[in-house]
Amino acid sequence: MRCFNALRRTHIDIPKVAGDARLAALKDWINGIDAVAGCEPTRASGDASFRRYFRLQAGAESFIVMDAPPGHEDCVPFVRVAGYLEAMQLNAPRVIAANPEDGFLLLSDLGTQLYLDELQRNPDAAARLYADAISALLKMQRRGAAYQAKLPPYDDDLLRFELSLFHDWLCGKHLGLSFSTADEAAWTACCDVLTENALHQPQVFVHRDYHSRNLMITSDNNPGILDFQDAVEGPLTYDLVSLLKDCYVRWPVAQVRHWALEFYRGLEQSMREQVDEMQFRRYFELMGVQRHAKAAGIFARLNHRDGKTAYLADIPRTLSYIVELGAHYDELQFLVRLVEERVLPTLARKS
Numbered sequence: 001m002r003c004f005n006a007l008r009r010t011h012i013d014i015p016k017v018a019g020d021a022r023l024a025a026l027k028d029w030i031n032g033i034d035a036v037a038g039c040e041p042t043r044a045s046g047d048a049s050f051r052r053y054f055r056l057q058a059g060a061e062s063f064i065v066m067d068a069p070p071g072h073e074d075c076v077p078f079v080r081v082a083g084y085l086e087a088m089q090l091n092a093p094r095v096i097a098a099n100p101e102d103g104f105l106l107l108s109d110l111g112t113q114l115y116l117d118e119l120q121r122n123p124d125a126a127a128r129l130y131a132d133a134i135s136a137l138l139k140m141q142r143r144g145a146a147y148q149a150k151l152p153p154y155d156d157d158l159l160r161f162e163l164s165l166f167h168d169w170l171c172g173k174h175l176g177l178s179f180s181t182a183d184e185a186a187w188t189a190c191c192d193v194l195t196e197n198a199l200h201q202p203q204v205f206v207h208r209d210y211h212s213r214n215l216m217i218t219s220d221n222n223p224g225i226l227d228f229q230d231a232v233e234g235p236l237t238y239d240l241v242s243l244l245k246d247c248y249v250r251w252p253v254a255q256v257r258h259w260a261l262e263f264y265r266g267l268e269q270s271m272r273e274q275v276d277e278m279q280f281r282r283y284f285e286l287m288g289v290q291r292h293a294k295a296a297g298i299f300a301r302l303n304h305r306d307g308k309t310a311y312l313a314d315i316p317r318t319l320s321y322i323v324e325l326g327a328h329y330d331e332l333q334f335l336v337r338l339v340e341e342r343v344l345p346t347l348a349r350k351s
Contacts, residue, residue, distance in 0.1 A: 026067055029104050030056065033097050036063055036106065055109065062109040064093065075100040078229035084150075084205075085228060088143035090136055091221040092228060110224030113217035119249055126251070130243070130259055132222045133215055137207075137239055138266045144205025154206060154234025159195045163290065165297025170315070171338075174300040175346045186334035193331045194293075197286040198235045202274060206234035210242045212249050236275070237284040238291065245288045247295050247318045260284055285325055289332060292321045315347060 023041070030036045041054035044064060050072035056063040068075050075098065085092035093107035115133070118125055152158075167187060171177040179187065207214075208230045216224030240263050244256045251259075264272070264280050275283070296318045299311035319339050326336035 022067055022069065025102060026054070026065060026104055029099055029102065030065060030106065033106060035061075035096070036065075039063075041065060056106075063096065064107040064109045066103075066105040066107060068103040068105070070101070070103045073103060074229075075103055075105055077231075078105065080150075081228045081231045084144065084147040084231075085140075085225060087147075088139060089221075090140060090143075090225055091218055091223065092225045110216040110218055110226070114213065115215040115217060115223060116212035116248055118217055119212055129215075129217070129223070131262075133210075133243055134240075134259065134263050134266065136223060136225065137210065137243065138263065140207065140239070141204040141236070142268065148203070148205040148233040151205065151231050151233045154198065154203075154208075154232040154238070156195055156199060158232075159198050159290065160191055162294035162297075163191045163194065165301060166293040167297070169297045169304065170300040171343065173304055175343060175350070177342055177346065183334070183338075187338075190332055190335045194286055194290040197283060198238070198290060201235040201237060201283050201287075202271060203233050204236050206232050206238050207242075208232055208234070208238065210239040211246045212243075235283070235287055236271075237280070237287045241284060241288040241291050245292070245321050247292070247299075247314050250317055250320070253324065257281075286329070286332075289322050289325065289335070292318050293335070312351075316344060319344060 026041065030039060030041070036056045036058050039056040039058050041056055044053040044055040051066060051068045054065045054067065056065055066075070066078070068078075079095050079098055079100065082092055082095050086094060091110070093110060095105055095107060097106040099105070115129055119129065167179075171179070207225070207228050209227050210225075214225070214227040216226065218224045240260060244251070244259050260281070261277070264277060267275075296315045299315050299318070302308040302311045322332075322336060322339050323344075325332070326340065329336075
């Protein structure tokens with residue numbers, strides 16, 4: 001199986017730790033925990049937020065400690081959702097110790113084998129890895145029904161705010177594109193279509209960032225699931241789009257459709273009676289447009305607000321999903337033309 005447009009893993013900017021006051025405070029905290037007292041933190045990773053992660057080696061056992069500065073991040077949702085996922089018997093980091101006031105968590109370690117790295121190194125592993133990820137996602141939605149009402153809603157305001165990131169940060173701030181009065185009206189009409197599509201779907205437990213950089217390869221109960229703290233109650237197809245129309249690795253259209261139908265056939269019969277295959281496909285494709293517009297806006301914001309320039313390289317791949325739907329949805333023609341005729345050419349000139 002060939003992986004299309006799979007680039008090497010994007011570099012993540014991680015703050016330097018020399019003379020780092022938070023690192024000193026983190027060390028003081030872990031030294032008060034018997035299981036890891038005296039362990040020296042080594043950088044494990046960072047992410048697109050202000051969080052960063054360190055690995056602790058205590059004899060044969062390894063742990064992860066999260067540093068989430070309280071002025072920027074809130075540990076409480078992570079702890080809460082980790083508990084939900086553990087109750088669902090999904091493979092997520094277990095919270096061993098928590099200091100939410102200072103923004104420190106001690107977690108179990110799911111290892112170092114990232115889905116994205118393996119998919120790029122060995123595309124033939126995709127069938128097995130995606131089968132496991134789809135199975136875990138189906139479990140998350142079925143078992144998560146008991147917890148989804150406790151999550152924030154993926155409501156009209158949040159969906160429209162996310163779409164505004166594309167308009168404001170990518171088109172406006174990064175590319176300097178202006179919208180005429182007619183453009184603004186057409187943009188709003190596209191947002192209406194995409195928002196209605198999301199809200200009309202059955203609402204389920206949504207991880208909200210379920211993709212190859214947040215899934216780990218594990219020997220038992222694969223995959224390990226990371227970065228779930230922003231979970232919401234939201235659209236049926238959102239996490240599936242995140243997984244199959246990934247911003248970091250791209251697969252042929254026919255392969256994506258095959259995997260999407262595998263997921264659909266794995267839904268409970270009552271859900272399939274509520275949503276037929278044709279409706280499911282429309283939900284899935286339009287949900288992707290919302291997510292990819294949002295993600296492209298976030299990548300531009302990461303560049304300008306947070307100084308994380310590497311994500312700009314992921315924008316063309318992310319927006320290519322919108323372009324490929326151009327012939328199928330007349331109601332999105334303004335957005336498709338905007339991306340194809342103005343956004344992508346301007347991006348190319350800036351690169």
